[in-house]
Amino acid sequence: MRNVHFIQRIVFCCLVALLLSACGANNNDNAASENEDADGTITLQVMDWSDSVKTIREEFHNQFMEKYPNIKIEYTQLTVDQFKNTILTAVKSGEAPDLFPVPSGMKLETLVTDGWFQPIDPLIDQEFKDMFVEGTFTEGITMNEGQIYAIPEAQTMPHSLVFYNKTLFEEAGLDPENPPETYSEFREAAQKITDAGAGQYYGMIEGGKQNNRWLTTAKEWASMAGAGLNSSSPVNLATGSTDYATEPVNGVFELFENLRDDGSLHPKTMSISAPEARALFGQGQAGFMVQGAWSIGVWNKENPDLDFGVMAPPVPDSGRKGSIPIVSSAPWMGIYAGSDHPEEAALYLEELYGGDYFQAERVSSGDSFSTVKGINEEFVTDENLKDYYDIVQEVGSRIPDPVIRNPETVAVFNEYNDVHPDLGGLLGGVVSKAVDNPEQMLKTYSEQVGVAWTKAIEAAQEKGADIEETDFVFPNWDPLEDYTEEDYAELK
Amino acid sequence: MRTLSKTSTSAVSKKKISNKRRTTLWCWLFILPNLIFYAMFQGWPIIVNWYYSTLDWSGLSSDAVFVGLNNFKELMQDPYFWNAYKNSFVFMAGSVPLMLGLALIAALVFNNPNLKYASIYRTLIFIPVVTTASVVGIIMVYIWGSDGAVNYTLMQIGLLDEPVNWLSDPNLAMMTVILINIWKNLGMNMVYWIAGLQGVPRELYEAARVDGAGHFRTFFSITLPLILPVGAVILLLNVAGSLKVFDLIKTMTDGGPFYATDVVSTYIYRFAFSSEMGLPRLGYAASAGIFFAFTIMIIALIQVLVKRSLNSKKVGGQQ
Numbered sequence: 001m002r003n004v005h006f007i008q009r010i011v012f013c014c015l016v017a018l019l020l021s022a023c024g025a026n027n028n029d030n031a032a033s034e035n036e037d038a039d040g041t042i043t044l045q046v047m048d049w050s051d052s053v054k055t056i057r058e059e060f061h062n063q064f065m066e067k068y069p070n071i072k073i074e075y076t077q078l079t080v081d082q083f084k085n086t087i088l089t090a091v092k093s094g095e096a097p098d099l100f101p102v103p104s105g106m107k108l109e110t111l112v113t114d115g116w117f118q119p120i121d122p123l124i125d126q127e128f129k130d131m132f133v134e135g136t137f138t139e140g141i142t143m144n145e146g147q148i149y150a151i152p153e154a155q156t157m158p159h160s161l162v163f164y165n166k167t168l169f170e171e172a173g174l175d176p177e178n179p180p181e182t183y184s185e186f187r188e189a190a191q192k193i194t195d196a197g198a199g200q201y202y203g204m205i206e207g208g209k210q211n212n213r214w215l216t217t218a219k220e221w222a223s224m225a226g227a228g229l230n231s232s233s234p235v236n237l238a239t240g241s242t243d244y245a246t247e248p249v250n251g252v253f254e255l256f257e258n259l260r261d262d263g264s265l266h267p268k269t270m271s272i273s274a275p276e277a278r279a280l281f282g283q284g285q286a287g288f289m290v291q292g293a294w295s296i297g298v299w300n301k302e303n304p305d306l307d308f309g310v311m312a313p314p315v316p317d318s319g320r321k322g323s324i325p326i327v328s329s330a331p332w333m334g335i336y337a338g339s340d341h342p343e344e345a346a347l348y349l350e351e352l353y354g355g356d357y358f359q360a361e362r363v364s365s366g367d368s369f370s371t372v373k374g375i376n377e378e379f380v381t382d383e384n385l386k387d388y389y390d391i392v393q394e395v396g397s398r399i400p401d402p403v404i405r406n407p408e409t410v411a412v413f414n415e416y417n418d419v420h421p422d423l424g425g426l427l428g429g430v431v432s433k434a435v436d437n438p439e440q441m442l443k444t445y446s447e448q449v450g451v452a453w454t455k456a457i458e459a460a461q462e463k464g465a466d467i468e469e470t471d472f473v474f475p476n477w478d479p480l481e482d483y484t485e486e487d488y489a490e491l492k
Numbered sequence: 493m494r495t496l497s498k499t500s501t502s503a504v505s506k507k508k509i510s511n512k513r514r515t516t517l518w519c520w521l522f523i524l525p526n527l528i529f530y531a532m533f534q535g536w537p538i539i540v541n542w543y544y545s546t547l548d549w550s551g552l553s554s555d556a557v558f559v560g561l562n563n564f565k566e567l568m569q570d571p572y573f574w575n576a577y578k579n580s581f582v583f584m585a586g587s588v589p590l591m592l593g594l595a596l597i598a599a600l601v602f603n604n605p606n607l608k609y610a611s612i613y614r615t616l617i618f619i620p621v622v623t624t625a626s627v628v629g630i631i632m633v634y635i636w637g638s639d640g641a642v643n644y645t646l647m648q649i650g651l652l653d654e655p656v657n658w659l660s661d662p663n664l665a666m667m668t669v670i671l672i673n674i675w676k677n678l679g680m681n682m683v684y685w686i687a688g689l690q691g692v693p694r695e696l697y698e699a700a701r702v703d704g705a706g707h708f709r710t711f712f713s714i715t716l717p718l719i720l721p722v723g724a725v726i727l728l729l730n731v732a733g734s735l736k737v738f739d740l741i742k743t744m745t746d747g748g749p750f751y752a753t754d755v756v757s758t759y760i761y762r763f764a765f766s767s768e769m770g771l772p773r774l775g776y777a778a779s780a781g782i783f784f785a786f787t788i789m790i791i792a793l794i795q796v797l798v799k800r801s802l803n804s805k806k807v808g809g810q811q
Contacts (some may be wrong), residue, residue: 025748084772088552103552105771110553208660267638270660270749414553417773420572420762425562425750434662434750463555 010049040070044344045097047076047090049083049332050153051275052294053367060358064351071344080104091116091336097350098339101329102150107403107410112144117334119147123346131354135328136371140403140410142331150331151349154368155376158324158396159292160220161388162314166307168287172196179311183255186288186314190327192393193287203264204303205286207274208428215424217290219325221313222248226321228479229423230399234416234449237400240473242450244423245442251316253430253438260431270432282306293388297366300382314394322479323397328404329371397483401476405488411465416456419448501743538785544778551764551774563779573780575751576759579666580784582753583741584734586670587677591730594674595681600711602682603689614686618679621732629743632672633659662752665745669753673740677733681726688722689715724799728792735788756784 190203255295429435
């Protein structure tokens, strides 16, 4: 009997100990000690979603750890969606990594208010700040109340340019040096490639499973046709209108409807993601693909025999009436407010942007354009990357940003509830033949966006934001020209 | 002597009570960890979800606003929610009868003691069950793709002239996902049915054989009535499992093309965790979750009531 009592006590004590240890696992002291070994080695945790430069990043980490043997880097790479979910839990539990990017779709001000990030200013010097190209640090984008909280990953480039396979062009009797310019020419070229392919390759391929790819194409191609749309605002910034049932948008929808009916879209288009589509394009299975500059580096590495070129998105047969929207560089990496090692985190940033390796290697690999002065000029050697840059300069223009004009407008974007299905969803629906009356769907969508937008403005005003509907209207904006600081000043 | 006996009886009874208490205590002690984990990972999230459903909140920022039942009101007005709601039931109605029927046939065949290598066949059917649904989903995208094994085979045997987009055609995607779901879960249902079949007393079959009953008569008069209670449990599990399907659809079609396979789980995920512009809407997603859970609860309740009524009729009949 005594034995039974003894066992009872042991079991009870174990259970209590288990519970107590579970409760104590969240203790900050424990977390701190986890990041610092007995020999003084500091573990710096970094998390992001930059899959296209994974190899270069890992090499950078190796070099960093070699240079600073007292710092060990623990790098976690996730997909964008995984990151969003993970970082939310991590911040709430006080266990976020030392360095992580601003999640896509979120405004810096909200995160600073919620205590996600700490200002970088006290940890860096003026020399470091001067290293970046003009416009990198903007109030409301990468800065909050005059302090820097995040650094952009790279220069923001539109990702709706069209890549084309020169070999397939030749096989279809097309001139690789004169890619199509208008919707009609594009449709004809896609059809010719499809015919030449006879089931082996097709006119065009897209990662149709990814709604964001359709959204980018719909907005930016329509913008070139004069729709005044862009990825960072649901309204036409020239007029403040939420009307999507317009000629430029309908034109893009009609083009894809025609491509679908011609059989020019790769049959896998709607069931694959963008990286899968990129891989199939690399294997020569399609003539055209809409992608960002980062694909160049991937194809150079994975498909060295792929002979491809880059071209501007096609425009309506009546000509170009707008530009590809170039938005302010998005905020990326920042230092966690609860980081135990902010100085080391700042050192990491200094090496990432100012060191000899990462920026140069990234740019020369053809991944993207650096925000650091002089790097692009020296290291962009790839012809396609140069072409990409030149085309963006030619057909892209910097659009007005309501947040730069009035930082309080960020409250409206925070209040805005996305409408589902969005423009990208509708375009994907057209391609999959699930939407048979796109014009009507666009009208309904316009109404829904209008309601959501008005609601967001009212909600922001109720919460005390000093904003007006007119803050989102830039009457002096010419969609064919860059919106400059003088233009902002003119509205004041 | 009599007093002594009374005292002794009282002591024995006290001891019995004490032993009973101790046993009860032990039982609770062993259940406790499970209860704690249930409360932490199931009970608490359910309660907190009710609260979240009354908020206009992204789940990412701290500025949650209490909006009462507005989320539910908006949900009721969203045609895409009702589309997802309808699709959840289409998926369930398409999957469950076939899953139950085919699994029963498989169980009857592989429960035959005279069948050689029965355990190997059972294992083969059971393998998909132990494979993670998301892995199955990813592999199936390739197998059912336009240049996948299914199209290749059908073209080789002359059933198709050109490849079919099984997963990207809005008219075929749901059927394809249902078929894969049936294949994936067949093994589990077969095991349930086999457990039911093995509970049927052998003597009844022998008696039926002596009475000259054939296979069909034996099945419909002996086997089926005796395994029906097991069937009711399998039905409940399958209905609940099919209505909350997520991983298979997420990995195979992500609810597409254009919401053709969008079920309530993928609808909730879309609002809770992803947003192309603005922030996600965790509060709204929570209200969709609560509403759908309520539906499942009503279905489960109806099923339990029907089962009870059948059982009571059965007991009445036996009396």
